[in-house]
Amino acid sequence: MITSTQNPRVKDLVRLRERRHRDRSRLFAIEGYRELGRALQAGIDIRQLYACPSLYLGSNEPALVEAIAGSGAEVVELSEAPFRKVSYRDRPEGLLAVAGQFDTGIARLDLSGEPLVLVVESIEKPGNLGTMLRTADAAGCRAVIVCEPTTDPFNPNVVRASLGTLFTVPLAVAGTRQTIDVLSAAGMATVATTPDAPRAIYDVDLTASTALVVGSEQYGLSDAWLQQASTTARIPMAGSADSLNAAMAAGVVLFEAVRQRQATGNRQQATGRNVDRRPS
Amino acid sequence: MITSTQNPRVKDLVRLRERRHRDRSRLFAIEGYRELGRALQAGIDIRQLYACPSLYLGSNEPALVEAIAGSGAEVVELSEAPFRKVSYRDRPEGLLAVAGQFDTGIARLDLSGEPLVLVVESIEKPGNLGTMLRTADAAGCRAVIVCEPTTDPFNPNVVRASLGTLFTVPLAVAGTRQTIDVLSAAGMATVATTPDAPRAIYDVDLTASTALVVGSEQYGLSDAWLQQASTTARIPMAGSADSLNAAMAAGVVLFEAVRQRQATGNRQQATGRNVDRRPS
Numbered sequence: 001m002i003t004s005t006q007n008p009r010v011k012d013l014v015r016l017r018e019r020r021h022r023d024r025s026r027l028f029a030i031e032g033y034r035e036l037g038r039a040l041q042a043g044i045d046i047r048q049l050y051a052c053p054s055l056y057l058g059s060n061e062p063a064l065v066e067a068i069a070g071s072g073a074e075v076v077e078l079s080e081a082p083f084r085k086v087s088y089r090d091r092p093e094g095l096l097a098v099a100g101q102f103d104t105g106i107a108r109l110d111l112s113g114e115p116l117v118l119v120v121e122s123i124e125k126p127g128n129l130g131t132m133l134r135t136a137d138a139a140g141c142r143a144v145i146v147c148e149p150t151t152d153p154f155n156p157n158v159v160r161a162s163l164g165t166l167f168t169v170p171l172a173v174a175g176t177r178q179t180i181d182v183l184s185a186a187g188m189a190t191v192a193t194t195p196d197a198p199r200a201i202y203d204v205d206l207t208a209s210t211a212l213v214v215g216s217e218q219y220g221l222s223d224a225w226l227q228q229a230s231t232t233a234r235i236p237m238a239g240s241a242d243s244l245n246a247a248m249a250a251g252v253v254l255f256e257a258v259r260q261r262q263a264t265g266n267r268q269q270a271t272g273r274n275v276d277r278r279p280s
Numbered sequence: 281m282i283t284s285t286q287n288p289r290v291k292d293l294v295r296l297r298e299r300r301h302r303d304r305s306r307l308f309a310i311e312g313y314r315e316l317g318r319a320l321q322a323g324i325d326i327r328q329l330y331a332c333p334s335l336y337l338g339s340n341e342p343a344l345v346e347a348i349a350g351s352g353a354e355v356v357e358l359s360e361a362p363f364r365k366v367s368y369r370d371r372p373e374g375l376l377a378v379a380g381q382f383d384t385g386i387a388r389l390d391l392s393g394e395p396l397v398l399v400v401e402s403i404e405k406p407g408n409l410g411t412m413l414r415t416a417d418a419a420g421c422r423a424v425i426v427c428e429p430t431t432d433p434f435n436p437n438v439v440r441a442s443l444g445t446l447f448t449v450p451l452a453v454a455g456t457r458q459t460i461d462v463l464s465a466a467g468m469a470t471v472a473t474t475p476d477a478p479r480a481i482y483d484v485d486l487t488a489s490t491a492l493v494v495g496s497e498q499y500g501l502s503d504a505w506l507q508q509a510s511t512t513a514r515i516p517m518a519g520s521a522d523s524l525n526a527a528m529a530a531g532v533v534l535f536e537a538v539r540q541r542q543a544t545g546n547r548q549q550a551t552g553r554n555v556d557r558r559p560s
Contacts, residue, residue: 256539
């Protein structure tokens with residue numbers, strides 16, 4: 001049991017907040033009961049689990065700890081002081097793990113059939129990226145492709161805002177050029193969302209194999225997407241706000257696709273997702 | 281010019297972060313160029329404007345300061361140290377005002393015609409409430425009604441996440457009982473969104489006079505709403521996440537109403553909003 005906030009392991013955990021330490025170690029942190037449950041279920045390579053039983057909120061935690069230990073992770077107990085130091089949260093729940101980063105190569109995505117895919121470009125805020133993953137999961141997306149990321153998907157705030165759906169929705173990170181090539185080779189229609197588009201999203205057919213493309217909070221989509229997408233579409237705006245939040249815009253277009261697909265009987269099934277989640 | 285972080289005015293400004301000080305003084309803080317521009321335009325009662333020119337991001341700030349001064353506000357210059365102390369932001373933009381709280385009584389809402397109204401119950405997170413206001417504004421809602429608030433709409437994080445749409449969308453705060461009575465008297469259909477509803481939101485007519493009702497992040501809607509709403513509706517979910525974020529759920533149902541209304545030609549016009557914004 002670790003009781004000192006100066007323990008080297010505690011210091012290593014704190015360092016995982018910084019991207020360069022994540023990039024170098026190819027590790028990342030997963031905090032929280034729900035998030036860890038999803039990570040375990042998705043076969044994420046959990047290496048160490050740090051547990052602080054006095055902070056548990058419920059009574060299910062010991063079973064999850066046992067299951068994670070059974071998957072081969074080392075379990076280390078922390079007292080409250082060091083746990084509070086390593087936690088990313090104001091009210092820690094007593095569970096934080098270190099896991100190996102998984103492969104985010106675009107080549108491993110299965111784009112066969114008539115999938116719905118969300119593509120997001122240059123998203124800056126981890127909270128937005130996490131919310132987009134959660135929403136893409138709820139909408140039954142086959143995959144989320146993060147283009148030209150300014151936010152690392154292994155950022156702890158992405159894990160958190162995604163509620164662990166980072167582990168359930170197949171995720172790829174790629175350049176815009178490569179993404180356009182891969183989607184084109186897969187025969188997918190790409191729909192670039194932009195406020196200047198002549199057509200409303202409601203007037204674009206989203207029922208076939210479709211990638212919905214959403215741009216950054218501040219700058220929208222790059223010219224590459226605006227010029228090379230199969231079509232553009234806008235969300236009709238009535239109000240005085242400059243635009244919707246980027247994650248909200250993604251949600252509105254994703255659920256328009258869900259509506260159209262339910263109407264035509266092409267409903268995405270979560271079971272249609274088969275993707276290699278072995279550690280990279 | 282105030283240069284000390286110990287100045288009594290600086291202390292008063294910091295106190296406005298706490299709800300009891302806002303409630304007692306009937307004041308609140310508005311920070312940021314865009315937010316203050318919207319407040320000025322909406323006729324919000326701005327009493328004092330604190331400006332720190334060395335923090336301005338652009339060149340339009342002096343014109344806004346002059347306009348706010350012209351509306352009768354006292355303008356006080358702050359040096360960087362006290363401004364950073366009073367700012368709610370990591371990267372302050374050099375503009376922060378104190379304003380009188382406006383009337384949020386439900387009786388002042390104009391519910392005539394066929395408005396689209398968003399009702400939210402017991403929302404806990406200021407960021408969610410602010411995002412809901414921004415989204416309701418983008419969707420052309422006639423009003424947002426906040427039922428049984430656990431978050432004070434004058435919380436600085438509501439102002440911020442709303443991007444100042446707190447001042448453009450007519451807002452009321454009321455109990456659930458009173459809200460049901462008022463909407464019923466106005467002849468509005470109330471659509472309670474809940475994951476257990478038999479009908480999908482896409483199969484409910486939202487084109488007439490409609491209030492969309494969304495519940496809290498953790499507990500959803502109260503029994504009062506579930507039992508007394510005209511109908512219930514769910515957002516179809518495909519994924520493994522427990523549910524959408526509360527603000528996202530509001531956005532999805534609001535833009536479904538926008539879609540239906542565009543299809544039938546009942547488009548909400550922002551100009552349809554006439555509401556008394558005089559100070560309370």
